[in-house]
Amino acid sequence: MLCSSGRGGLIRQTKVPTDPENLFESILSGLESVIRDTDTASVERIVLSTTLTTNAVVTGKLETVGMVVAGGPGLDPMLFRCCEDYHTVAGSVDHRGRVVEGLDRDAVEALADGFLARGIRTVGVVGKFSTRNPAHEQRMEEILKKKGIERVFTGHTVSGQLNFPRRIHTTFLNASVYAIHRRFYESVRDSLKEKGIDIPIYILKADGGTMEMATSMIYPGESVMSGPSASVMGAIPWASESVDTLVLDVGGTTTDIAILVKRAPVLEPLGISIGPWHTLIRSLKSTSVGLGGDSQVRVENGAVVIGPQRLGPAMAFGGPEPTPTDAMVVLDPDGTQGDLALAQEGMRLVGEALSLPPEEAARKVMETMGHTILDHARKAVAEINAKPVYTIHEMMEGYRVAPEEILLLGGPAQALSGYLADCTDKAVRPVPRWGVANAIGAALARTTCEVTLFADTEKGVILIPEENYSKTMDHHYTLADAEETARNFLVEKARQAGSRTASPETEIVESIAFNMVRGFRTTGKNIRVRAQVKPGLIEGYDLKAGDGS
Structure with missing residues (x-):
């Protein structure tokens, strides 16, 4: 499906059966049909929506991966076991990000040897409160990669939100769909190369926004539920x-x-x-x-x-x-x-x-x-x-x-x-165009992303865990300062994710500051801010023009 910029609606549509065993030929066949008699130099962007990762999850056809979890005091992390090769190690930080127990490096090295012996090359690592201090996760990643593990997903980068059980499952899902998503990405890339097309490729995420497909290799779990999201976005103009x-x-x-x-x-x-x-x-x-x-x-x-x-x-x-x-x-x-x-x-x-x-x-x-x-x-x-x-x-x-x-x-x-x-x-x-409306929704969805910022004015530190960002600041740092920092990072992240809008439409979706009190006096503030680029449809396309109406 193609849309012409600014003027027309739908130019051409095609449907081809998908062969999961030969994605390259399936995608190439669709491309050849939809771009026939078209100057490929006029194609501005390609947006894909896929059900491959969703189907892999639903049918249980996931890659065998390993999980290493450092929990510390509280609920046993084994309660959140999400796969066969799921292991816990000693090492913890508290809710302020202070190291309570050092990481058991020897245990992580032994697990790496076991993973490799069993043919596991992709591993997820998660530590409780890693969004407040990712040091243990970063050290586990370093050890695993030195041992020969090819791909490591860390909990603090897949989500900045505080929810230990869900962050474990999120990290596992990213790790377990990585292989099938990589094959999809490589098939798309090679199909476009075959046709001499070298333009940005985007993928529709579960939140109805897009990101560049190369970036999606870092967050492959974002493609789960891409298909249903395309349907929602395709319905919006007519609701x-x-x-x-x-x-x-x-x-x-x-x-x-x-x-x-x-x-x-x-x-x-x-x-x-x-x-x-x-x-x-x-x-x-x-x-x-x-x-x-x-x-x-x-x-x-x-x-x-x-x-x-x-x-x-x-x-x-x-x-x-x-x-x-x-x-x-x-x-x-x-x-x-x-x-x-x-x-x-x-x-x-x-x-x-x-x-x-x-x-x-x-x-x-x-x-x-x-x-x-x-x-x-x-x-x-x-x-x-x-x-x-x-x-x-x-x-x-x-x-x-x-x-x-x-x-x-x-x-x-x-x-x-x-x-x-x-x-x-x-x-x-x-x-209108009900048979390909979900494809139209995917094509017109704009780039979205979010960031989560934590600031502790008593410790004098700012963290944006998804971006591996930390910086010191003084005790005068305010909630308004945090919102400004989050917005600036969000704009830059949106550009890296493929946004071509000079000023993406951002909004603060969570903004909280708590006083920290010791000895009956306030010693600082604990600040949390979440900001997002608003999901929506890109401007400049007239769906009611020509065949698009």
């Missing part, structure tokens, strides 16, 4: 600014459900929870359910049941079992691709079990799909309303999400919209 919107991206295997609060995406306040892992990876809130166009359709106790299994493509495309796609082909043979005769055979099988003719069975399948999706959507809304609602811009205490419109994306969007409309009193409509 109402005055009401809440339910966004449904219906794919072949799953339907992704998300909420916009007057065009602002709802955010996971702490970070992604995926599978058994609870992380600090900033993400848009979405729910994925096993219900899509290629989900298996069966009849149980006289009722139609759809998914969550997917046994292959629809029968209309040579698959083994009836699917909702077959129902769509039967009901709209002129507007839906696929072999009508094969689709009718699928609906005949469903109809026999229901004592209905094929066309009536197809309607029953579509009605069931609409009701089932809306049932899941109601549960997703209830889950959001059970806690304070966070959007990408603010925390909305006491706000209750109440969607009044439904936007549909994905291949089945047009065919499904009428059946959904029959199941609800809310306004239902597919977004």
Whole structure:
């Protein structure tokens, strides 16, 4: 998919099947199709959204990695065990960053030897309160690399937030998806080189923003949930600014459900929870359910049941079992691709079990799909309303999400919209270019990032853990000074991540200062500031122009 800068909308779209075993050929095939007859010198940026890392996590096909955790006093770090090769070592710092116990270097060296003997070349290291003093993590990284470990992920750089269990899981996730993300990056890079294209490549992150793909090799876990985030960003231009919107991206295997609060995406306040892992990876809130166009359709106790299994493509495309796609082909043979005769055979099988003719069975399948999706959507809304609602811009205490419109994306969007409309009193409509709207959302997302700053005026030190930055300061340092420091670092980090905006739109999302008292007098302040570049769509593109409307 290509957009022309400033003037037009969609120029060309293409879809090719992905072969995980040969990503280079898959990506090259898509590139050749979408840039045919195009002067590649006119291409300004390439943005990719991927489900590869998400699928690897969901299916358990992760690289075998090692974890080394230094906990110290408090809960046993083994309670947060996240993989088979998970080990703890002595060494700790306190909440002020003071070394309480020295690192057991010999234990780390022995673990490195064991990792290498078992063929493990990627390791994550985490220390409690490492965001206040990363010395132990840095020393572990140094020892492991000297021993021959190729890649080490450190907890203080993957997230600056204070949450020891989640930082362990975040570090593990970054380490375990690194290999598959690297293969994806190399396939993209080599495909572009094959076509003689040398321009910035961006990847869509879980928070709906982008970063340069080379930078994403440092934070590969940020690509988890990239696919659902693309759907949310693709829906934003078409959502109402005055009401809440339910966004449904219906794919072949799953339907992704998300909420916009007057065009602002709802955010996971702490970070992604995926599978058994609870992380600090900033993400848009979405729910994925096993219900899509290629989900298996069966009849149980006289009722139609759809998914969550997917046994292959629809029968209309040579698959083994009836699917909702077959129902769509039967009901709209002129507007839906696929072999009508094969689709009718699928609906005949469903109809026999229901004592209905094929066309009536197809309607029953579509009605069931609409009701089932809306049932899941109601549960997703209830889950959001059970806690304070966070959007990408603010925390909305006491706000209750109440969607009044439904936007549909994905291949089945047009065919499904009428059946959904029959199941609800809310306004239902597919977004323009529903089949590639998520790609458009990815293409137009702007670069985002965040920084976390800690300052201890009693100790006279400033820390920005994600950037490995520390500096001394005097006791006159204020909360306003901290906000200014954080903003300056954020702008520079955004540029390094690929932002081409001279002045990225920044905001302070957390700003707290606590007095430290000793002997009934204030001895200093403990300051914490988090700043972010606001997620959103880049300016200069007219989606309502030409074919984009």
